[in-house]
Amino acid sequence: MQWDAYFCRMRRKNKRQVFENVEVVDAGAKGKTIGKAPDGRVIFLTNTVPGDVVDVQTTKKRKAYFEGIATAFHSYSDKRVEPHCEHFGVCGGCKWQDMGYEHQLFYKQQEIENNLKRIGHLELPETTPILGSEKQYFYRNKMEFSFSDSRWMTLDEIKSDEEITDRDALGFHIPGMWDKILDIKKCHLQQDPSNAIRLDTRDFAIKNGLTFFNPRHQHGELRSLMIRTASTGELMVMIQFHDDNKVNRELILNHLKETFPEITSLLYVINQKQNDTIYDQEIICFAGRNHIFEEMEGLKFKINAKSFYQTNSAQAYELYKLTREFADLKGNELVYDLYTGTGTIAQFVSKKAKKVVGIESVPEAIEDAKANAERNKIDNVDFFVGDMRNVFNENFIQTHGTPDVIITDPPRVGMHKDVVQQILNIAPEKVVYVSCNSATQARDLELMKHAYQVIKVQPVDMFPQTHHVENIVLLKKL
Ligand SMILES: C[S@@+](CC[C@H](N)C(=O)[O-])C[C@H]1O[C@@H](n2cnc3c(N)ncnc32)[C@H](O)[C@@H]1O
DSSP states (O other), rough: OOOOHHHHHHHEEEEEEEEEEOOEEOOOOHHHHHHHHOTEEEEEEOOOOOTTTTEEEEEEOOOEEEEOOOOOOOOOTTTTTSSSSSSTTTSSSSSSTTHHHHHHHHHHHHHHHHIIIIIIIOOHHHHHHHOOSSSSOBSEEEEEEEEEEEEEOOHHHOSSSSSSOOEEEEEEEEEEEEEEEEEEEEESOTTHHHHHHHHHHHHHHHHHHBOOOOOTTBBBBBEEEEEEEOOTTEEEEEESSSSOHHHHHHHHHHHHHHHOOOSEEEEEEEESSSOOTTTOOOOOEEEEOSEEEEETTTTEEEEETOOOSSSSSHHHHHHHHHHOOOOOOSOEEEEEEETTTTHHHHHHHHHTSEEEEEEOOOHHHHHHHHHHHHTOOOOOOOEEEOOOHHHHHHHHHHHOOOOOOOEOOOTTTTTOHHHHHHHHOOOSSEEEESSHHHHHHHHHHHTTTTTTEEEEEEOOOOSSSSSSSSEEEEEEEE
């Protein structure tokens, strides 16, 4: 672990302080754990588990709190477990791997209740216990790895006199360092052949002289690798290139096609922009189809490289079932599904509604939503594309009808206040608010609390080993 290098950097920025025998008492926002300084100020820690007793070196000082790192452990918490992953502590993902799963669930539930009470100032009914994930590893259906020609090196490598020639990496960003990539040997988040494909791609590229991306100077051929698996057994692989060399591009894609015949969708994109988002880029199909299928309750969902689909398919099913249960439709309702993605929730609840209207900003997702509905022989859904703030307006309501129930599932930033206001203007009997960020959910719900009562709160864990958690809230008009 590179704490020495980390401290050097921090020392330059801040006057550090050392606190001895600090008991770690809690865990919460952004996955940080919490201790108390002798003056009563909170210390946010990154490498401890509640119950540890540690010496802390501060890395940041603010008026109300410190940030710090445990440098010595006097005793270890009984909530600790052995992390599965050899990259734990350096990699930015799965930061709660050293805490037993039942404790992860406890702190997730607590975080949601705290946010709803402290940020939203809401009166809560008794919250239903969080629904844990059956699979606690290898649960993700989508992973994105970055290539880099400036691999994150271990302290031993830095200290060694030997010249390091192998600087290429394919893996994840080091937290807080946009240009440093940790080379990943085994990731415990996505089922095989995810690891095999990543390792093979890296080795083949190195052996054949393909260049890895340099984010500082913006050059190099290989930029990112996306792998999507599905419950149907289908498999999508997409390589993002920066510099385009047709011979090398075809060499590596043909190699993947031959080595992994189970790939049903082999794609690439040539992206020479500064950032690596693909939403404004043309995705090219090299072999197979340009999409894969997910399946849920007999419904088929077509997923292309740009589509949003919940990353834990098994828990997504639980989430959707609970959302449908909360909506408690009788068959005569007009339902709006805001932020519909590929129309999954809309189609999932459609059998129980008179009609469902879905709105989403990504045009490709809406194309898929329409194709999905047709394939699933669902004719009581309609989908519209555009920024929610613009599309979901008075005119739209007049044209498509006033909803009896609104289901909303916004991205992490939550809903724009104009969207919240529009829901208030429409004043449907019921709102089901699904969220992956209970802080923004609480902020939005506070704006609605004069008109709506929180009836049910159901946290669902979609992301074991991380602090992230999904939450469903049922609101009823007062
Ligand atoms: C958390 S996802 C929910 C998707 C869907 N409900 C599901 O479960 O698969 C949020 C969706 O909101 C879309 N989105 C983000 N910002 C938006 C905006 N301003 N207007 C409309 N849709 C937006 C994203 O593209 C994404 O599909």
